Amino acid sequence: MKIVGLTYDLRTDYQFKDGDPEDANAEFDHPSTIDVIAAAIEANGFKVERIGNAENLLEKLASLKAEIVFNISEGLSGRNRESQVPILLEMAGIPFVGADALTLGLTLDKVMAKKIFIAEKIPTPKFFEVSSPAELINTNHHKFPLIVKPRFEGSSKGLSESSRVETKDELARQVDYIINTYKQPALIEEFIAGQEFTVALVGNDPVEVLPVVQIKIDGKLKLNNKFYTFARITSDRLEYICPAKITQELKKKIDELALKTYKAVECRDFGRVDFRVDNEGRPYVLEINPLPSLSTEDVFKLVAENTGITYEQMIGKILNSAFKRYNLN
Ligand SMILES: Nc1ncnc2c1ncn2[C@@H]1O[C@H](COP(=O)(O)OP(=O)(O)O)[C@@H](O)[C@H]1O
Numbered sequence: 001m002k003i004v005g006l007t008y009d010l011r012t013d014y015q016f017k018d019g020d021p022e023d024a025n026a027e028f029d030h031p032s033t034i035d036v037i038a039a040a041i042e043a044n045g046f047k048v049e050r051i052g053n054a055e056n057l058l059e060k061l062a063s064l065k066a067e068i069v070f071n072i073s074e075g076l077s078g079r080n081r082e083s084q085v086p087i088l089l090e091m092a093g094i095p096f097v098g099a100d101a102l103t104l105g106l107t108l109d110k111v112m113a114k115k116i117f118i119a120e121k122i123p124t125p126k127f128f129e130v131s132s133p134a135e136l137i138n139t140n141h142h143k144f145p146l147i148v149k150p151r152f153e154g155s156s157k158g159l160s161e162s163s164r165v166e167t168k169d170e171l172a173r174q175v176d177y178i179i180n181t182y183k184q185p186a187l188i189e190e191f192i193a194g195q196e197f198t199v200a201l202v203g204n205d206p207v208e209v210l211p212v213v214q215i216k217i218d219g220k221l222k223l224n225n226k227f228y229t230f231a232r233i234t235s236d237r238l239e240y241i242c243p244a245k246i247t248q249e250l251k252k253k254i255d256e257l258a259l260k261t262y263k264a265v266e267c268r269d270f271g272r273v274d275f276r277v278d279n280e281g282r283p284y285v286l287e288i289n290p291l292p293s294l295s296t297e298d299v300f301k302l303v304a305e306n307t308g309i310t311y312e313q314m315i316g317k318i319l320n321s322a323f324k325r326y327n328l329n
């Protein structure tokens, strides 16, 4: 029986430090998610070797039995955190599921990713970046409302109701908060009112674009000023609707952009693209996640079931895409 290694970061392993925001461990998985993914890999006829995080991998690297590693590790901090496990595996010559270190670093850093989107003519909200609060004094050209995000985080880290700003004072306060709390530059974007969607993709050649998922917040699809905050993720005010209630025309635009984005940053095996669509029906790519959550509460289970397969079969599809890529089957 083939052995599949599993690399991950557990929420329960994270030690909170003084000054950490409450969402410091938001990117990490619950132990139950790891159990569910391990069980799904086993349901596809493999044995699972649980490895743990990058440090655990480093200790076990020479004695690993796994033929391939299913990597969902987020890493501890910095824009290269998601690249740490992949680069160790690449150095050791061990095949792994999912994007490589370059793609993970490029996309975790939203400013770098947006530069690629612009070069590839993928629509993305207009933006600027601020590394120190003093820089704001000279910037007068922006049009409110804006949204202030950390430059390299995920899981809506750093996002609260105060992230959407309408005045210079609010902007300065929020930029200051992001820089000081998350120890990184602030990414400031024009705020796109309207609707929100996310699209999961699986495979390589060909890539399968899965049904569009629409985000409903507080029972509404027309979101206007509402957006995905850290607090909302952990509440029941957020729902996923699949398939999205949209016209064929908009679906076609979103599908094409999702695929173009996946290819532009060289995603592999699976990924997820987040969109806002303005009130004129124009889609904007917010970001691409080459390491999207596979938790059963997230969208992968939902889209699997929407296409008539189980969660376990979806995990099998992702794994098989990697096997095929390495000519392992
Ligand atoms: N430019 C924007 N306009 C409107 N809402 C936004 C914008 N950027 C982010 N958001 C909201 O914030 C959420 C998180 O932003 P995103 O860029 O996807 O970062 P991440 O998911 O990595 O935390 C989005 O799902 C969306 O609800």
Ligand SMILES: [Mg+2]
Pocket (backbone or CB within 6 Å): 155, 156, 274, 286, 287
């Ligand atoms: Mg997102």
